[in-house]
Amino acid sequence: xxxxxxxxxxxxxxxxxxxxxxxxxxxxxxxxxxxxxxxxxxxxxxxxxxxxxxxxxxxxxxxxxxxxxxxxxxxxxxxxxxxxxxxxxxxxxxxxxxxxxxxxxxxxxxxxx
Numbered sequence: 001x002x003x004x005x006x007x008x009x010x011x012x013x014x015x016x017x018x019x020x021x022x023x024x025x026x027x028x029x030x031x032x033x034x035x036x037x038x039x040x041x042x043x044x045x046x047x048x049x050x051x052x053x054x055x056x057x058x059x060x061x062x063x064x065x066x067x068x069x070x071x072x073x074x075x076x077x078x079x080x081x082x083x084x085x086x087x088x089x090x091x092x093x094x095x096x097x098x099x100x101x102x103x104x105x106x107x108x109x110x111x112x113x
């Protein structure tokens with residue numbers, strides 16, 4: 001059974017030039033070998049390839065834009081202002097709008113630390 005799975009996994013990996021994933025296979029015990037083979041067999045390599053190819057396509061959307069935003073310190077906002085911004089966010093989500101913002105103040109504030 002293990003040999004059958006190995007052959008199946010190897011065939012899959014050969015199709016996608018990923019045989020290096022089996023480079024340490026012989027050093028594993030049977031339990032770990034089976035776990036690795038099950039993982040390899042369950043991977044949807046076609047999906048991964050398709051997603052990767054999508055990253056190479058140019059975005060032709062006219063509405064997408066990257067622009068700086070103004071700076072607001074959350075700690076300095078009143079409860080009313082916090083509620084206002086919360087409602088704005090909820091309204092935007094309901095309208096199926098999307099924005100991506102990365103905060104990096106260096107104080108772990110994104111992690112609530």
